[in-house]
Amino acid sequence: xxxxxxxxxxxxxxxxxxxxxxxxxxxxxxxxxxxxxxxxxxxxxxxxxxxxxxxxxxxxxxxxxxxxxxxxxxxxxxxxxxxxxxxxxxxxxxxxxxxxxxxxxxxxxxxxxxxxxxxxxxxxxxxxxxxxxxxxxxxxxxxxxxxxxxxxxxxxxxxxxxxxxxxxxxxxxxxxxxxxxxxxxxxxxxxxxxxxxxxxxxxxxxxxxxxxxxxxxxxxxxxxxxxxxxxxxxxxxxxxxxxxxxxxxxxxxxxxxxxxxxxxxxxxxxxxxxxxxxxxxxxxxxxxxxxxxxxxxxxxxxxxxxxxxxxxxxxxxxxxxxxxxxxxxxxxxxxxxxxxxxxxxxxxxxxxxxxxxxxxxxxxxxxxxxxxxxxxxxxxxxxxxxxxxxxxxxxxxxxxxxxxxxxxxxxxxxxxxxxxxxxxxxxxxxxxxxxxxxxxxxxxxxxxxxxxxxxxxxxxx
Amino acid sequence: xxxxxxxxxxxxxxxxxxxxxxxxxxxxxxxxxxxxxxxxxxxxxxxxxxxxxxxxxxxxxxxxxxxxxxxxxxxxxxxxxxxxxxxxxxxxxxxxxxxxxxxxxxxxxxxxxxxxxxxxxxxxxxxxxxxxxxxxxxxxxxxxxxxxxxxxxxxxxxxxxxxxxxxxxxxxxxxxxxxxxxxxxxxxxxxxxxxxxxxxxxxxxxxxxxxxxxxxxxxxxxxxxxxxxxxxxxxxxxxxxxxxxxxxxxxxxxxxxxxxxxxxxxxxxxxxxxxxxxxxxxxxxxxxxxxxxxxxxxxxxxxxxxxxxxxxxxxxxxxxxxxxxxxxxxxxxxxxxxxxxxxxxxxxxxxxxxxxxxxxxxxxxxxxxxxxxxxxxxxxxxxxxxxxxxxxxxxxxxxxxxxxxxxxxxxxxxxxxxxxxxxxxxxxxxxxxxxxxxxxxxxxxxxxxxxxxxxxxxxxx
Numbered sequence: 015x016x017x018x019x020x021x022x023x024x025x026x027x028x029x030x031x032x033x034x035x036x037x038x039x040x041x042x043x044x045x046x047x048x049x050x051x052x053x054x055x056x057x058x059x060x061x062x063x064x065x066x067x068x069x070x071x072x073x074x075x076x077x078x079x080x081x082x083x084x085x086x087x088x089x090x091x092x093x094x095x096x097x098x099x100x101x102x103x104x105x106x107x108x109x110x111x112x113x114x115x116x117x118x119x120x121x122x123x124x125x126x127x128x129x130x131x132x133x134x135x136x137x138x139x140x141x142x143x144x145x146x147x148x149x150x151x152x153x154x155x156x157x158x159x160x161x162x163x164x165x166x167x168x169x170x171x172x173x174x175x176x177x178x179x180x181x182x183x184x185x186x187x188x189x190x191x192x193x194x195x196x197x198x199x200x201x202x203x204x205x206x207x208x209x210x211x212x213x214x215x216x217x218x219x220x221x222x223x224x225x226x227x228x229x230x231x232x233x234x235x236x237x238x239x240x241x242x243x244x245x246x247x248x249x250x251x252x253x254x255x256x257x258x259x260x261x262x263x264x265x266x267x268x269x270x271x272x273x274x275x276x277x278x279x280x281x282x283x284x285x286x287x288x289x290x291x292x293x294x295x296x297x298x299x300x301x302x303x304x305x306x307x308x309x310x311x312x313x314x315x316x317x318x319x320x321x322x323x324x325x326x327x328x329x330x331x332x333x334x335x336x337x338x339x340x341x342x343x344x345x346x347x348x349x350x351x352x353x354x355x356x357x358x359x360x361x362x363x364x365x366x367x368x369x370x371x372x373x374x375x376x377x378x379x380x381x382x383x384x385x386x387x388x389x390x391x392x393x394x395x396x397x398x399x400x401x402x403x404x405x406x407x408x409x410x411x412x413x414x415x416x417x418x419x420x421x422x423x424x425x426x427x428x429x430x431x432x433x434x435x436x437x438x439x440x441x442x443x444x445x446x447x448x449x450x451x452x453x454x455x456x457x458x459x460x461x462x463x464x465x466x467x468x469x470x471x472x473x474x475x
Numbered sequence: 476x477x478x479x480x481x482x483x484x485x486x487x488x489x490x491x492x493x494x495x496x497x498x499x500x501x502x503x504x505x506x507x508x509x510x511x512x513x514x515x516x517x518x519x520x521x522x523x524x525x526x527x528x529x530x531x532x533x534x535x536x537x538x539x540x541x542x543x544x545x546x547x548x549x550x551x552x553x554x555x556x557x558x559x560x561x562x563x564x565x566x567x568x569x570x571x572x573x574x575x576x577x578x579x580x581x582x583x584x585x586x587x588x589x590x591x592x593x594x595x596x597x598x599x600x601x602x603x604x605x606x607x608x609x610x611x612x613x614x615x616x617x618x619x620x621x622x623x624x625x626x627x628x629x630x631x632x633x634x635x636x637x638x639x640x641x642x643x644x645x646x647x648x649x650x651x652x653x654x655x656x657x658x659x660x661x662x663x664x665x666x667x668x669x670x671x672x673x674x675x676x677x678x679x680x681x682x683x684x685x686x687x688x689x690x691x692x693x694x695x696x697x698x699x700x701x702x703x704x705x706x707x708x709x710x711x712x713x714x715x716x717x718x719x720x721x722x723x724x725x726x727x728x729x730x731x732x733x734x735x736x737x738x739x740x741x742x743x744x745x746x747x748x749x750x751x752x753x754x755x756x757x758x759x760x761x762x763x764x765x766x767x768x769x770x771x772x773x774x775x776x777x778x779x780x781x782x783x784x785x786x787x788x789x790x791x792x793x794x795x796x797x798x799x800x801x802x803x804x805x806x807x808x809x810x811x812x813x814x815x816x817x818x819x820x821x822x823x824x825x826x827x828x829x830x831x832x833x834x835x836x837x838x839x840x841x842x843x844x845x846x847x848x849x850x851x852x853x854x855x856x857x858x859x860x861x862x863x864x865x866x867x868x869x870x871x872x873x874x875x876x877x878x879x880x881x882x883x884x885x886x887x888x889x890x891x892x893x894x895x896x897x898x899x900x901x902x903x904x905x906x907x908x909x910x911x912x913x914x915x916x917x918x919x920x921x922x923x924x925x926x927x928x929x930x931x932x933x934x935x936x
Contacts, residue, residue: 056693113898139692201662231600232517437574473672
């Protein structure tokens with residue numbers, strides 16, 4: 015007996031096959047003579063309708079008692095469905111109940127709020143919407159790898175446990191193997207030299223610096239891994255643990271970097287449009303009706319590119335009463351970014367050449383002495399989705415900047431070495447992966463697009 | 476002027492092209508009239524020979540002073556090479572020195588020990604051997620994703636920060652955002668409720684339990700991410716941070732699991748053989764001359780499958796004086812595993828049905844009451860490369876086992892839920908990704924196959 019997954023049967027043309035399906039009851043309608051069971055096995059959004067006649071040996075004892083969530087194995091004949099709502103169905107010859115769902119199974123056939131579903135993150139992928147998000151996330155992950163592979167990039171696993179801090183002032187989690195409870199009681203100075211790595215270690219905030227080392231060897235590389243912020247932000251936009259994609263290219267300037275980033279984002283959107291149609295259709299029906307139009311728009315139109323100078327001018331000229339004042343030298347706030355993308359241009363915007371003083375040490379100084387070769391890509395409804403820059407490849411400039419920021423050069427000697435041995439212009443960017451999953455799925459809260467979100471006060475599961 | 480990467484030029488048939496190459500000097504031979512420069516851009520192992528005539532404008536001032544490691548941009552004509560050693564070369568019309576290598580550049584044209592190279596992990600991918608390892612690692616990563624995609628698995632990002640401990644007794648790193656230095660001085664009881672997540676958190680040792688939750692929704696899933704052990708093992712086999720691949724399948728038993736694991740390993744080996752020929756040839760020349768033969772052997776022959784009972788009998792009958800005695804009920808030691816794979820069978824061996832008392836709580840109890848549906852795949856020269864099992868899907872059995880181990884059920888309620896709501900047989904395994912990279916590259920020390928190894932006393936870079 016051939017075991018088939020539902021996703022395969024949705025395109026199977028050969029009727030009359032005898033086959034086996036294994037999955038979970040999504041809903042069922044019982045009567046004395048017949049039960050219709052929608053079976054889902056997670057391989058796709060669609061359920062397969064199983065028709066169970068009263069003549070089945072376990073009809074009264076088991077089939078008629080089936081409830082949502084139960085696991086079953088069905089054998090039967092794969093047929094055209096005479097009824098509306100589905101093209102095909104499985105006429106059961108046997109139904110084996112593998113696992114009953116307890117009576118308090120929380121996923122009944124009604125819409126549950128995302129807040130409620132977050133309390134049961136271990137069950138929520140069994141819902142239509144969160145299952146679709148999980149499949150779309152998986153498809154986008156694959157697209158990340160195929161995009162870079164097609165362009166000759168190598169995937170590099172940069173370290174998670176780190177002893178530096180890429181952003182200079184990020185709030186990081188400490189990683190320790192010390193018996194902290196015991197040490198706390200002792201009331202003595204903590205000696206990190208006794209810790210596992212012989213010094214204080216933390217969770218990485220970015221793989222960029224290490225990716226730069228590999229770019230200066232392999233030419234084109236990217237990372238795709240978890241990064242961390244110990245920032246106490248309980249918002250719909252922040253996670254303490256999230257995944258970042260960070261390409262880095264040698265012999266590459268800011269324009270090449272922007273070109274790659276734009277091509278990359280469009281590739282991801284087109285990939286989703288081509289490969290996740292069924293799941294996207296669900297998101298359009300239940301989450302965001304303009305989803306597909308929005309994705310197609312962004313995938314086709316050239317992004318607007320303008321300098322920070324111009325952005326500030328446009329925002330100032332707009333005479334809007336922002337909560338935060340627009341001022342040259344200050345970072346753009348979310349409201350400003352959204353005004354640019356949603357009101358002025360109604361499409362993605364790339365802002366370049368930000369003031370030096372608001373950007374990290376590694377960004378390349380422009381000739382004006384005031385700005386750096388940085389770029390942020392802003393998306394309507396999302397805000398910043400990508401941040402990148404050309405890196406400072408000139409030894410004296412880099413060291414000078416680090417000294418002016420009071421950084422401990424010894425800690426970064428290896429990074430400085432990259433400018434002492436065959437330095438070359440290079441650039442890269444970071445994509446917060448959850449942001450693109452949000453954009454593609456239309457999900458408003460970032461906690462819905464990662465399987466088990468980590469946020470202040472919450473690391474259950 | 477067309478910019479081309481060296482890897483493209485190695486298969487370029489059209490001679491006479493005028494093009495630009497960007498890379499680093501691997502070696503050069505200077506004379507008064509001409510300089511031969513081997514340029515590497517990391518896109519492949521091969522260098523492109525650049526011929527620089529004395530007539531170049533900057534010949535005396537720059538070209539003749541070039542040393543290893545310098546970054547250059549060369550424009551010229553792509554030609555057949557009249558000399559032996561390479562088929563093609565680039566006859567330079569201009570050479571721009573983009574970045575000089577300081578005189579103390581540590582990578583000169585001689586072989587460096589892997590121990591030495593580990594001290595300069597930021598530069599070692601510029602060597603032939605570590606560059607090859609990095610490219611092979613990247614290729615194998617891609618193969619992981621394509622293998623599972625082709626089989627309808629979804630990639631799931633399971634959490635890195637965790638509040639459980641999958642193995643029950645693993646040594647884990649604590650993750651904290653508390654001001655530990657300040658708290659240590661105070662000499663009071665540490666209150667984890669004040670910490671970022673409101674409780675003690677640690678770095679995951681496995682994504683399996685969370686992957687199980689997703690397998691029970693999407694059917695077939697896999698993880699591929701970093702995992703951590705705070706084990707003070709300073710050996711050539713251990714890392715504090717390493718990458719694991721963990722598939723998990725619903726409606727799947729131990730035999731299906733072994734079948735998938737064997738197919739997976741063979742796929743990875745065949746992928747490397749087909750896609751990494753140049754880099755593998757280098758590893759054969761310098762690291763392990765039998766490499767390719769070994770990979771082909773393992774990729775083609777069926778793995779030996781035997782029970783733990785049989786393994787113990789074979790090892791006992793062998794009458795070898797092992798350091799650790801072979802005894803039913805004790806775990807197999809590395810020497811036993813190697814004896815099975817290297818002496819008795821001379822090929823990979825799958826050992827199944829280990830004693831219950833030496834295996835974790837989640838493994839499915841066999842009917843004999845003594846063993847569990849576990850499997851380890853042992854490789855010659857490597858030892859255990861994959862460990863897996865069918866999971867205990869029966870609620871009473873699982874809870875009984877957890878209670879007998881003194882586990883706090885409340886902490887695992889979500890995991891237990893998976894057995895209360897539509898439980899189904901399911902199974903999975905874990906591949907230590909570095910182990911397969913070691914097997915494919917022939918590298919003896921695991922620290923050579925991850926970019927920036929984290930080990931006791933060492934988390935530099």
